Amino acid sequence: MLPFVAVITFLFSGIVHAAVTWTAMPFNPASVPLAVRSPYLSAWLPQGSGTALNAAWPTFWTGSIVGWAGFVRVDGTTYTFLGLPATNNSTPTQKAVQKSFQFTSTQSIFVLTAGPVDITVTFLSPVEPDDLVQQSLPFSYLSVSASPNDGSPHSVQVYSDISAEWITGDNSLTATWNTTVGDIITHQVQLQTQTVFGEKNDHIQQGSAFYSTQNSTGATFQSGADIDVRSQFVSRGSLPNTQDTDFRAVQDRFPVFGLAHDLGTIASPSSPVVFSVGHVRDPAIQYIIANGALQERSVFFWTQFSTVQDAISSFLGSYNDALTRAKAFDDKVNNDASAISSDYASIVALSIRQAFGATEITVSKGSNGSFNTSDVLMFMKEISSDGNVNTVDVIFPAWPLFLYTNPTLGKDLLLPLFEYQATGQYPNKWSVHDMGASYPKALGHNDGKDEPMPVEESGNMLIMTLSYTQRSNDKSLITTYFNLLDQWTQFLITDSLIPANQISTDDFAGSLANQTNLAIKGIIGIQAMAGIAALVGDTARQSNYSSIASSYVSQWQQFATASGGKHLTLSYGDDASWGLAYNLYTDKLLGTNIFPSSVFDMQTTWYGSVANNFGVPLDTRHTYTKSDWEIWTAALVTSTSVRDLLISSVRKYAADGSSSQPLGDWYETTDGSVEGFRARPVVGGHLALLALSESSAIGEQTPGDSSQTSAGNLTSQGMRSSYGTSLMTIMCFLSLLRTFRVVFV
Numbered sequence: 036m037l038p039f040v041a042v043i044t045f046l047f048s049g050i051v052h053a054a055v056t057w058t059a060m061p062f063n064p065a066s067v068p069l070a071v072r073s074p075y076l077s078a079w080l081p082q083g084s085g086t087a088l089n090a091a092w093p094t095f096w097t098g099s100i101v102g103w104a105g106f107v108r109v110d111g112t113t114y115t116f117l118g119l120p121a122t123n124n125s126t127p128t129q130k131a132v133q134k135s136f137q138f139t140s141t142q143s144i145f146v147l148t149a150g151p152v153d154i155t156v157t158f159l160s161p162v163e164p165d166d167l168v169q170q171s172l173p174f175s176y177l178s179v180s181a182s183p184n185d186g187s188p189h190s191v192q193v194y195s196d197i198s199a200e201w202i203t204g205d206n207s208l209t210a211t212w213n214t215t216v217g218d219i220i221t222h223q224v225q226l227q228t229q230t231v232f233g234e235k236n237d238h239i240q241q242g243s244a245f246y247s248t249q250n251s252t253g254a255t256f257q258s259g260a261d262i263d264v265r266s267q268f269v270s271r272g273s274l275p276n277t278q279d280t281d282f283r284a285v286q287d288r289f290p291v292f293g294l295a296h297d298l299g300t301i302a303s304p305s306s307p308v309v310f311s312v313g314h315v316r317d318p319a320i321q322y323i324i325a326n327g328a329l330q331e332r333s334v335f336f337w338t339q340f341s342t343v344q345d346a347i348s349s350f351l352g353s354y355n356d357a358l359t360r361a362k363a364f365d366d367k368v369n370n371d372a373s374a375i376s377s378d379y380a381s382i383v384a385l386s387i388r389q390a391f392g393a394t395e396i397t398v399s400k401g402s403n404g405s406f407n408t409s410d411v412l413m414f415m416k417e418i419s420s421d422g423n424v425n426t427v428d429v430i431f432p433a434w435p436l437f438l439y440t441n442p443t444l445g446k447d448l449l450l451p452l453f454e455y456q457a458t459g460q461y462p463n464k465w466s467v468h469d470m471g472a473s474y475p476k477a478l479g480h481n482d483g484k485d486e487p488m489p490v491e492e493s494g495n496m497l498i499m500t501l502s503y504t505q506r507s508n509d510k511s512l513i514t515t516y517f518n519l520l521d522q523w524t525q526f527l528i529t530d531s532l533i534p535a536n537q538i539s540t541d542d543f544a545g546s547l548a549n550q551t552n553l554a555i556k557g558i559i560g561i562q563a564m565a566g567i568a569a570l571v572g573d574t575a576r577q578s579n580y581s582s583i584a585s586s587y588v589s590q591w592q593q594f595a596t597a598s599g600g601k602h603l604t605l606s607y608g609d610d611a612s613w614g615l616a617y618n619l620y621t622d623k624l625l626g627t628n629i630f631p632s633s634v635f636d637m638q639t640t641w642y643g644s645v646a647n648n649f650g651v652p653l654d655t656r657h658t659y660t661k662s663d664w665e666i667w668t669a670a671l672v673t674s675t676s677v678r679d680l681l682i683s684s685v686r687k688y689a690a691d692g693s694s695s696q697p698l699g700d701w702y703e704t705t706d707g708s709v710e711g712f713r714a715r716p717v718v719g720g721h722l723a724l725l726a727l728s729e730s731s732a733i734g735e736q737t738p739g740d741s742s743q744t745s746a747g748n749l750t751s752q753g754m755r756s757s758y759g760t761s762l763m764t765i766m767c768f769l770s771l772l773r774t775f776r777v778v779f780v
């Protein structure tokens with residue numbers, strides 16, 4: 036229990052957590068992203084209600100330790116700034132004192148005091164949505180700069196190491212390693228016996244970890260037992276440039292891979308010492324193609340670099356540019372999200388690395404052995420709920436992230452699902468649930484026994500496909516896969532108004548017949564296909580599906596409204612039940628606008644009246660909720676105060692320090708405690724409000740081009756051809772209307 040005064044401080048300032056002595060901007064999350072770039076490069080500081088950077092070991096997203104240590108030595112006294120490194124008795128160390136912590140969309144920045152010197156420790160995990168090479172590089176930066184805090188010059192050395200825990204989920208296995216010295220000093224470490232595409236405890240048992248730094252003046256290295264290497268630095272301020280060749284188990288006298296820099300005597304802020312940490316494997320993904328053949332795919336950066344050394348040289352050498360780009364990205368996201376609220380901006384900033392960190396961009400080799408850069412596929416690991424590959428109902432909640440940052444990445448995520456189902460190997464008439472049970476094996480489900488979510492996934496595919504096409508004006512998905520899209524629509528026509536007993540994406544909540552929210556998705560899916568048909572000039576289908584969807588909406592309204600008319604039910608006829616009808620968000624996102632605004636108003640009022648301490652429950656079966664659906668709902672409600680109530684609830688949960696795991700999307704609304712999920716990419720859904728505002732911005736750029744105009748009839752902003760008004764006028768009107776609804780009602 037926190038003391039009363041501390042609770043007040045926490046609730047009202049929201050900046051200084053009662054249990055911590057440093058300032059935090061915007062807040063202390065349960066776990067801080069440190070190096071989060073792929074499903075296998077995922078290091079976090081488990082912070083809980085207040086753990087300094089040097090008060091815990093960094094952990095993999097699962098919670099297992101990934102050894103990552105840091106010392107700064109000032110005038111002969113060594114201070115720990117990262118991890119819990121032990122040294123021997125003759126080499127005592129002190130702890131630097133954490134003064135501040137800040138996170139942005141790409142960076143986690145700590146300032147610590149080490150006696151007469153302050154150090155700034157920046158963890159930068161780049162997010163580069165427009166550059167497939169940069170985005171796919173599985174590396175992350177740690178930079179350290181030092182500055183005297185007493186106006187006097189001081190002698191400063193900086194040290195950091197990683198252990199072999201970065202390469203396996205089983206520390207009893209034997210590691211091998213070596214060190215390469217040139218312009219860059221690189222330690223490489225891997226399992227002696229690897230399993231291609233094999234995981235253990237969610238770590239990949241293939242490939243190597245790399246720890247590198249520039250070989251500038253005064254750079255030294257050592258590999259060896261943790262105590263030896265660390266004690267060496269503490270006593271000398273440098274390393275002996277020696278390698279341990281006694282290959283052994285990860286946990287046997289823990290081999291660590293140390294790098295040190297001597298900054299000399301500094302009288303003013305030093306330039307940063309930069310380290311890069313990475314995990315590389317090749318091939319990366321196993322992928323089913325026609326006739327059950329399996330293709331091996333490589334991470335995209337290989338198209339640009341022939342060796343890992345080249346990739347590391349480029350990555351380390353361009354730190355300043357990467358930081359400039361990262362700051363520009365952070366600023367754009369922060370400005371856009373702050374237009375909603377500062378609470379919202381903080382949730383978004385915490386979510387972006389996590390969501391991208393579940394993905395990898397890949398490329399195949401053509402028959403001549405060189406990379407085919409026309410064949411780009413993105414893969415996503417579901418993470419923690421299970422290890423499924425490209426789960427449709429995990430891509431779907433995350434979808435706003437891709438719409439906002441680069442819709443083409445969304446297409447690259449959908450493509451494996453389309454390509455696989457277009458081979459005819461998947462036997463069901465609805466959309467497949469995922470591309471494979473266990474990442475990184477995208478082997479499909481030729482037996483048709485994937486987790487069945489027929490309405491959920493069929494609706495999701497249709498909605499995401501139209502939304503991609505609207506934002507990109509690229510019709511390749513809808514022309515190439517028209518038949519599949521139509522097949523799923525036919526299924527929705529039979530099963531979405533009266534959905535059979537089945538699960539939705541919220542499978543943990545159980546299955547149910549006649550789910551109101553699932554029906555919404557199915558009906559919008561049908562209308563999405565009307566929009567798709569319009570875009571390819573199939574006006575017969577367009578009007579048929581459009582009229583089916585409208586007639587379903589009227590019938591649905593009868594089935595789904597609780598008697599008394601106060602709210603929608605969770606399932607038809609169960610008047611006391613209700614739930615987050617978050618699928619209505621996509622009616623706004625697509626601009627289909629087939630559900631009456633009265634439904635949005637009714638739900639808004641209702642949610643405003645049923646919120647618990649940490650938000651509105653997912654539905655009446657339980658008191659837990661999902662942060663992604665909470666924010667989707669914030670994006671659809673018609674009142675600013677209810678919107679802000681939902682946003683601030685998620686923010687409060689994310690900052691409550693009641694766990695120390697990477698942001699979990701499933702949590703308890705009564706007390707803000709986390710349920711089973713963590714580190715999932717679905718937090719990309721926290722960008723739901725940004726994806727909406729981006730839609731008006733993008734829509735307004737399109738008038739004039741006739742192909743885009745015809746897309747606009749049904750798509751860009753929900754206009755109908757029968758309105759007969761010019762595209763421009765309708766767009767302006769609708770975007771004004773949206774602004775009005777969001778800001779003033």
Ligand SMILES: *[C@@H]1O[C@H](CO)[C@@H](O)[C@H](O)[C@H]1NC(C)=O
Pocket residue numbers: 212213214215223
């Ligand atoms: C280090 O080990 C890796 C993996 O065995 C190997 O590919 C590489 O050539 C080695 N480098 C040096 C400099 O020995």
Ligand SMILES: *[C@@H]1O[C@H](CO)[C@@H](O)[C@H](O)[C@H]1NC(C)=O
Pocket residue numbers: 216217218220250254255256276
């Ligand atoms: C760094 O490079 C120089 C030559 O460029 C070399 O003499 C020195 O030994 C290298 N540093 C290390 C730690 O090997």
Ligand SMILES: *[C@@H]1O[C@H](CO)[C@@H](O)[C@H](O)[C@H]1NC(C)=O
Pocket residue numbers: 123124125126263264266267268270
């Ligand atoms: C402690 O480590 C230092 C540096 O490696 C070494 O010189 C010294 O012998 C070690 N002392 C003990 C007691 O192991």
Ligand SMILES: *[C@@H]1O[C@H](CO)[C@@H](O)[C@H](O)[C@H]1NC(C)=O
Pocket residue numbers: 400401402403404405406407408
């Ligand atoms: C090899 O195939 C790729 C396409 O996969 C093509 O772009 C490239 O030009 C080909 N290279 C040679 C040498 O034929």
Ligand SMILES: *[C@@H]1O[C@H](CO)[C@@H](O)[C@H](O)[C@H]1NC(C)=O
Pocket residue numbers: 400401402407409410
């Ligand atoms: C390259 O990939 C594209 C897209 O998948 C494909 O259409 C083309 O046939 C491929 N080219 C080769 C040479 O394999």
Ligand SMILES: *[C@@H]1O[C@H](CO)[C@@H](O)[C@H](O)[C@H]1NC(C)=O
Pocket residue numbers: 533548549594607608
């Ligand atoms: C589903 O709802 C329809 C329409 O209200 C009703 O006819 C049907 O019995 C319901 N099915 C179940 C299983 O409750």
Ligand SMILES: *[C@@H]1O[C@H](CO)[C@@H](O)[C@H](O)[C@H]1NC(C)=O
Pocket residue numbers: 569570572574744745748756759
């Ligand atoms: C789109 O709107 C234009 C102008 O209102 C109309 O001529 C055209 O037929 C419409 N296209 C579709 C596919 O509805």
Ligand SMILES: *[C@@H]1O[C@H](CO)[C@@H](O)[C@H](O)[C@H]1NC(C)=O
Pocket residue numbers: 525528579580
């Ligand atoms: C409309 O679509 C449904 C479902 O595919 C089909 O059964 C019906 O015949 C279509 N109606 C027309 C007029 O094309």
